[in-house]
Amino acid sequence: xxxxxxxxxxxxxxxxxxxxxxxxxxxxxxxxxxxxxxxxxxxxxxxxxxxxxxxxxxxxxxxxxxxxxxxxxxxxxxxxxxxxxxxxxxxxxxxxxxxxxxxxxxxxxxxxxxxxxxxxx
Amino acid sequence: xxxxxxxxxxxxxxxxxxxxxxxxxxxxxxxxxxxxxxxxxxxxxxxxxxxxxxxxxxxxxxxxxxxxxxxxxxxxxxxxxxxxxxxxxxxxxxxxxxxxxxxxxxxx
Numbered sequence: 001x002x003x004x005x006x007x008x009x010x011x012x013x014x015x016x017x018x019x020x021x022x023x024x025x026x027x028x029x030x031x032x033x034x035x036x037x038x039x040x041x042x043x044x045x046x047x048x049x050x051x052x053x054x055x056x057x058x059x060x061x062x063x064x065x066x067x068x069x070x071x072x073x074x075x076x077x078x079x080x081x082x083x084x085x086x087x088x089x090x091x092x093x094x095x096x097x098x099x100x101x102x103x104x105x106x107x108x109x110x111x112x113x114x115x116x117x118x119x120x121x
Numbered sequence: 122x123x124x125x126x127x128x129x130x131x132x133x134x135x136x137x138x139x140x141x142x143x144x145x146x147x148x149x150x151x152x153x154x155x156x157x158x159x160x161x162x163x164x165x166x167x168x169x170x171x172x173x174x175x176x177x178x179x180x181x182x183x184x185x186x187x188x189x190x191x192x193x194x195x196x197x198x199x200x201x202x203x204x205x206x207x208x209x210x211x212x213x214x215x216x217x218x219x220x221x222x223x224x225x226x227x228x229x
Contacts, residue, residue: 100170
């Protein structure tokens, strides 16, 4: 069955950096677009970034553009999010999610449980 | 960016009730809308895609309708396990992909 398992979260100081990962299994990872979606404590869902299956397209939310970088290693079935210049407002649970489509951005048919990133001094 | 507004923000209902949640888009999005259910401490779960298509494995008491700017999620007969937060999401115009603010469904 499809599994998405995030890791790498933790506590980081404002202005610091962190890389989180998402290990995928149970489907052909190299054929699907992937997303990061975050949820601040007690708040709703916020889409963060998308990467197409072949890395030919990447999209970002305005709130993270220029600070976060999404990437993937199809040989390792792993999705990454490199986060720099972190701010208190980036504190959230970060979920990776699989897009239903191989080409377009659509709905997210599988989600990981998430990894908590806390930005605090 | 397309904004999605859900109503109500919270709702109290009883087991067996029929419940409807509304999602309104700030501009037309055709049928590019999905609905998710999230329980405390868990990942969101896809219920409905393309506004009215039921995701595999989701009980048939869940249904979706609408197109353009107005959409609804209906639960025909509430079960104890349905008490959760529900989100709509649009994927017609991106970036960004956007979510509604959520509707909390509580037990009366």
